[in-house]
Amino acid sequence: MKKQFLFTLLAVFNIYFSYSQNTKILVLDSISNLPIKYANVNFLNGFGVFSNEKGNIMISDLNINSIEISHVSYESKKIDLNKINNSIVLLKPKIIKLDEIVIKKEKLKLLKTISLKPKIHSNYKEMFFSAIGLKLAFKINSSGNKINFLKSIEIPLFKKTNDATKDFYPEKKYPYKTLIKVEILKSIDDKPGEKLYDYNKYEIINSELLNDSFISTFEKNIKIPENGLFVVLTFIGKVDENNLLITEMPYDINKKFPDRKFIKWILPNIPITASDKNSNTFFRFDYGTESNWKQIEKPINYDNNKEYPIFDIGIGYKIDLME
Structure with missing residues (x-):
């Protein structure tokens, strides 16, 4: 019974340890240095998330080595998580010309x-x-x-x-x-x-x-x-x-x-x-x-x-x- 309990405890610990090692990234505007909220973060594995209101991203899957961050108002950027230094990603604004809603x-x-x-x-x-x-x-x-x-x-x-x-x-x-x-x-x-x-x-x-x-x-x-x-x-x-x-x-x-x-x-x-x-x-x-x-x-x-x-x-x- 004690061995079974110890095995269960170790298993829970391993799961917690594996997924508590989070990669945290901050997405900022390269000109204003302001956070970019709701940027599209592609894990390149069929899934992804969005940055929050403060531009923060949290990744808790250790198998993800690279991501691509995009936003309709910015140029996309692919990031190698193994080479990122300060966990800050800067996106360059891009000019988009769309039809404006002008009829009154x-x-x-x-x-x-x-x-x-x-x-x-x-x-x-x-x-x-x-x-x-x-x-x-x-x-x-x-x-x-x-x-x-x-x-x-x-x-x-x-x-x-x-x-x-x-x-x-x-x-x-x-x-x-x-x-x-x-x-x-x-x-x-x-x-x-x-x-x-x-x-x-x-x-x-x-x-x-x-x-x-x-x-x-x-x-x-x-x-x-x-x-x-x-x-x-x-x-x-x-x-x-x-x-x-x-x-x-x-x-x-x-x-x-x-x-x-x-x-x-x-x-x-x-x-x-x-x-x-x-x-x-x-x-x-x-x-x-x-x-x-x-x-x-x-x-x-x-x-x-x-x-x-x-x-x-x-x-x-x-x-x-x-x-």
Whole structure:
């Protein structure tokens, strides 16, 4: 019994020792020396994280030897962790020219507002998940031949009381708060393209402030082109009680399977529905080896013997028609 206890204690100690040796990095602007928050940190192993509000990164996987740090406003840089000296990484700003949102609504006449409700259900067998670095892209089409402005989008979520993952994944604690980034991309052949406008914002999905959907309202005039646009949500990570990003690894490592990485699910979980025609929902990961946008071909809890249709996330939205 004592030998078994000693063996268990040594095993726990080894795990703690291995993963408490954290590599800490500070990402700064090379000109101002100010922290760069939410920089994209690619571990080059299919996973990655984001720097927090103070520009800090923490890496607790000793098998990671190099990373690539990028940000839409800065030039990317690949870092050899074995050669880094002072744990400070400087990124050089780059000039990006995007279309600005300049059309003013007050010069136009509001004809009507079109509202579409999100598709909400509580069937956990048709569910998609959230993870650090996941991007969800939602197609918004132009309505009619008038000038269209996107006012808001509404993302369906599982109600806390109906979220079946509480039983399968008891480590998921409620309530939760998750930081997301919202941006606008072009629609190229009905797929997400490059950035359309010089616009992005960060919001927190707080389970205590919502029921079965999350509404993101656009404070600027988002004009919808004739061929539509894509609203993209990027899941940055969990935040603490002060709404500050929690620095954590995006996966767990099991000592029995050192070559396997088990992705950490974060909340919210999102209901999906079978697409009627062409899917208007796409996804990809910032850190995956494949950069192509994909459609949702099956739910997270799926049956290997069952054929599934293409799925959508049925978002709601409001559009102002102007002339």
